[in-house]
Amino acid sequence: MTRTGGQPDGAAATEAESQPDGIGQSEGSRPDHVVDVKDLVKRYKEVVALDHFDLSIDKGEIFGLLGPNGSGKTTAINCILQLLTYSRGEIKLWGEPMSPTRYDLKRRIGLVPQQVAVLPELSVTENIDYFCSLYVDDKARRRRLVGEAIEFTGLERFAKFRPKKLSGGLVRRLNIACGIAHQPSLILFDEPTVAVDPQSRNAILEGIRRLGAEGATVVYTSHYMEEVEQLCTRIMIMDAGRAVAVGTNAELKSMVGIGERIRVELDFPDDAVLAAVRALPHTQHASLSGQTLKVACAPGARNLADVVEALDRADVSYGRVFSEPPTLNDVFLELTGAELRD
Amino acid sequence: MTAFSFALRVMLRDKGATLWGIGLPFALATLFYVAFGGLDASFRPSPVPVAVVDDAVYRASPALSELITATSEGQDPYLEPTYVTDRAGAERLVNAGGLYGYIAVDADGAVEYHRDWREYIGTPGHEIVTAILDSYVQGSAFAAEAAAAQASAAQAGLGQSPGASGASAGSGGEAAAGDEQDGGQGAGSGWSPSGTGDDPRLAAGPAAQAAALRAALEDTPAFTKAVQLTANPPSDQVRYFYAVLGFSALMVCGFAVSGLARLRANRSALGARLSTAGHSQVALLAPTAAAAYTLSFATLAADYLYIRFILGIGFGGKDIQILAILAVAALTVTALGAAICALPLPEAALSGIIAAISTVLSLFAGLYGPGSQDLADKVAQAAPWSTWLNPAREVYDALFSLYNYDTFGEAAQIMLRLAVLAVALLAVAAVGPRRTRHEHL
Numbered sequence A: 001m002t003r004t005g006g007q008p009d010g011a012a013a014t015e016a017e018s019q020p021d022g023i024g025q026s027e028g029s030r031p032d033h034v035v036d037v038k039d040l041v042k043r044y045k046e047v048v049a050l051d052h053f054d055l056s057i058d059k060g061e062i063f064g065l066l067g068p069n070g071s072g073k074t075t076a077i078n079c080i081l082q083l084l085t086y087s088r089g090e091i092k093l094w095g096e097p098m099s100p101t102r103y104d105l106k107r108r109i110g111l112v113p114q115q116v117a118v119l120p121e122l123s124v125t126e127n128i129d130y131f132c133s134l135y136v137d138d139k140a141r142r143r144r145l146v147g148e149a150i151e152f153t154g155l156e157r158f159a160k161f162r163p164k165k166l167s168g169g170l171v172r173r174l175n176i177a178c179g180i181a182h183q184p185s186l187i188l189f190d191e192p193t194v195a196v197d198p199q200s201r202n203a204i205l206e207g208i209r210r211l212g213a214e215g216a217t218v219v220y221t222s223h224y225m226e227e228v229e230q231l232c233t234r235i236m237i238m239d240a241g242r243a244v245a246v247g248t249n250a251e252l253k254s255m256v257g258i259g260e261r262i263r264v265e266l267d268f269p270d271d272a273v274l275a276a277v278r279a280l281p282h283t284q285h286a287s288l289s290g291q292t293l294k295v296a297c298a299p300g301a302r303n304l305a306d307v308v309e310a311l312d313r314a315d316v317s318y319g320r321v322f323s324e325p326p327t328l329n330d331v332f333l334e335l336t337g338a339e340l341r342d
Numbered sequence B: 001m002t003a004f005s006f007a008l009r010v011m012l013r014d015k016g017a018t019l020w021g022i023g024l025p026f027a028l029a030t031l032f033y034v035a036f037g038g039l040d041a042s043f044r045p046s047p048v049p050v051a052v053v054d055d056a057v058y059r060a061s062p063a064l065s066e067l068i069t070a071t072s073e074g075q076d077p078y079l080e081p082t083y084v085t086d087r088a089g090a091e092r093l094v095n096a097g098g099l100y101g102y103i104a105v106d107a108d109g110a111v112e113y114h115r116d117w118r119e120y121i122g123t124p125g126h127e128i129v130t131a132i133l134d135s136y137v138q139g140s141a142f143a144a145e146a147a148a149a150q151a152s153a154a155q156a157g158l159g160q161s162p163g164a165s166g167a168s169a170g171s172g173g174e175a176a177a178g179d180e181q182d183g184g185q186g187a188g189s190g191w192s193p194s195g196t197g198d199d200p201r202l203a204a205g206p207a208a209q210a211a212a213l214r215a216a217l218e219d220t221p222a223f224t225k226a227v228q229l230t231a232n233p234p235s236d237q238v239r240y241f242y243a244v245l246g247f248s249a250l251m252v253c254g255f256a257v258s259g260l261a262r263l264r265a266n267r268s269a270l271g272a273r274l275s276t277a278g279h280s281q282v283a284l285l286a287p288t289a290a291a292a293y294t295l296s297f298a299t300l301a302a303d304y305l306y307i308r309f310i311l312g313i314g315f316g317g318k319d320i321q322i323l324a325i326l327a328v329a330a331l332t333v334t335a336l337g338a339a340i341c342a343l344p345l346p347e348a349a350l351s352g353i354i355a356a357i358s359t360v361l362s363l364f365a366g367l368y369g370p371g372s373q374d375l376a377d378k379v380a381q382a383a384p385w386s387t388w389l390n391p392a393r394e395v396y397d398a399l400f401s402l403y404n405y406d407t408f409g410e411a412a413q414i415m416l417r418l419a420v421l422a423v424a425l426l427a428v429a430a431v432g433p434r435r436t437r438h439e440h441l
């Protein structure tokens, strides 16, 4: 079963309240749902790539599909785009049933495929112009759009280059530019930032945020948790073709009942300290490894303060204290029993 | 329009497609040209200088003298006779050089050709003279019987015959069918179909024989061949250039493959991406197919013009008709390219397939020399339908027929067959993707 974030707790409260309809709970397709996928089953011979998969995405969301390799992210996107047939299920876009010949719906979508798909014979500018021309007839408008896409991906210096002369990361940026130039209202990014350097990656993430702010709906797949965490307004964690959990970043973390991870470098580690920390109400798990005390907390607003207080009360001397918010990896670990990181 | 121009740009920049489609045929044509070295000398329809012993025996064979006169008159004469009164004079002239040999009639009325062996060996000059004389010998044997039966009618038409015959032979270099027609008219004036019951041997006179010879001559392959030798490059060699055009017609289907394969949704990430762009497959493929066609035709036309005007190889001068044939052939091979793209094979395998198809089918268009030409002719005879499936051979045949016949009928038939083949291939191209969809991405 898919776990959905619905019981706001602690830090999650504010975000959850801003979406009063709750998340992923609605039955039936709603008009403001841009994407509605119901009970999708996709098999490749023996492999079940999507196993009764549901997905609904609202207008303006930056929706993250997070999952390890082979979890079915690309398959889900390709099914939505009707690139694949599926044995079962229903896909609606903007409330309309999607089919291979719904060209009107397809024209409102932009795709940044996982595999780079550009024409090697055309320059950067020509490539973007070519893809844009599939959607936009007006030459002048296209020129403007191409310029914007080049700027978006920071390819100004390489405008005249053919893809062969571009580095791997630059080609991926071109791949992005080709997918977004026509200003689609729904954009599907399938791991767009693979091989892109951190600086450009940040620029791209910033750009995607801007696209969202301008009203585009974004689906973003990745197995980079940090990226998804930073960028996405809502996240689905996928595993083995199923949606394991859906919710905002905070909701997902609260859902599995984990709070921050606290590490303390003790000067003189002893078991009394451990006992004192374990006695705290929010401590789920505490351990000593060498000089370092590790405390895993349940969600709570005062976890760090409580731990520090307890240490002071026990009169322990300590050096540095680290507090790390829970990561999606912790969530994934909690939900599936496996690490998301490989 | 945008899609069309993008498609053109992409295909022109595809190094493989341009190298094989444009470069190779040009290279081959040039190669053949160089291999046949000094072709242009034999291209000139220069008359063959010979001496003719104009003695009493010669004058007793009016058919021969008339034939020689006829073939040395008109726009494109084949012979340039120098008349001498006896064999000794002829011998002297030949020995002095500048002549291919001399023609004389012996006491029995048999015609002889004494070639000058020292020079001119390997040039078509001797062949022309021999062909003319051969046809005289064959024709006179035939005429001995045929003309005899119709001597009186022949006599009536003979007066105006020499001029007509000269004109017919003069224009005959380009078209044997023209010869047939003109010859038919000539024969019509000289030959009455109403058979007389007279004994042929009684009626057979030299004049009748000459008329009959002229008529018979038109049907003689050796003569036709000789006539072509002068007006156009020797047909054995021009065959190679037909074959080059046939080959290049197949190679240019690389453009269609280069342009179309990548667009197929089931072929590549690019194809998949394009199929999400909100256009039907047809709308997506059509501009590229049109561009591929344009490029294919332009390439074939350029190949032809190169061979015709730069290499200077005459094709019989029917440029418009030849371009029309190439235009239809371009359609067929574009469809062939589209059909190849529909094969469930990886994109990388496709250029290999084009190369394989082109080289194999060119074998049956006789691209690889006399052996392959013989084989091609044998196969074409044994299984005529096999040539219908071979655009290279069809192009070859169409050009060959245009070269040899005045009428456009044969070539038009071939064009029709090519068009039918194009439709069939397009059907294959259209049905293919329905089965394979995008499923194996």
Ligand SMILES: Nc1ncnc2c1ncn2[C@@H]1O[C@H](COP(=O)(O)OP(=O)(O)OP(=O)(O)O)[C@@H](O)[C@H]1O
Binding pocket: A044, A047, A048, A049, A067, A068, A069, A070, A071, A072, A073, A074, A075, A076, A114, A223, B439, B440, B441
């Ligand atoms: N063409 C195919 N034929 C057979 N199996 C496939 C095919 N494409 C994908 N699969 C299988 O379907 C499952 C889902 O694959 P998918 O590509 O959707 O994963 P993903 O989440 O996009 O992974 P990644 O992060 O590696 O991109 C995998 O088990 C994969 O092996």
Ligand SMILES: [Mg+2]
Binding pocket: A073, A074, A075, A114, A190, A191
């Ligand atoms: Mg994927």
